């Protein structure tokens with residue numbers, strides 16, 4: 001619980017003033033992760049921490065490569081001293097490996113942050129991709145459409161999300177199914 005409180009306060013510190021809309025989004029993603037955290041057993045705390053923190057790499061002061069998943073994970077590892085699992089979930093949230101490949105950063109991403117297998121990985125993607133930029137719940141298809149229109153055709157982020165869409169939708173289905181079983 002103390003870890004989650006620390007993650008929340010760090011997210012607030014990094015995002016609330018510099019990019020308030022990302023802070024609003026992060027609050028919604030954190031709440032979504034809390035609602036599904038019971039599905040991931042011992043990884044629950046790491047999942048919720050990573051959900052709060054997943055977009056800190058957008059903060060202007062933290063931008064190094066321009067890939068927010070990698071910049072955020074490096075900051076959390078090197079500066080904030082967050083748990084390994086939290087950093088790996090942030091590094092790979094919402095199918096970041098595709099954007100990493102499109103940016104030529106695949107090797108760094110995979111070497112520094114081994115991908116997380118299983119439900120926790122699906123759960124952070126679910127939380128991010130069923131939450132609007134303002135932090136409200138939304139259907140995954142509408143979320144994906146909003147990202148595509150916001151960045152525009154041909155933008156590296158838009159094209160990466162377009163390619164990742166089937167995997168993102170699959171993660172949402174996996175978590176919805178797990179929730180239905182409980």
Ligand SMILES: [Fe+2]
Pocket residue numbers: 025029054055128
């Ligand atoms: Fe996000």
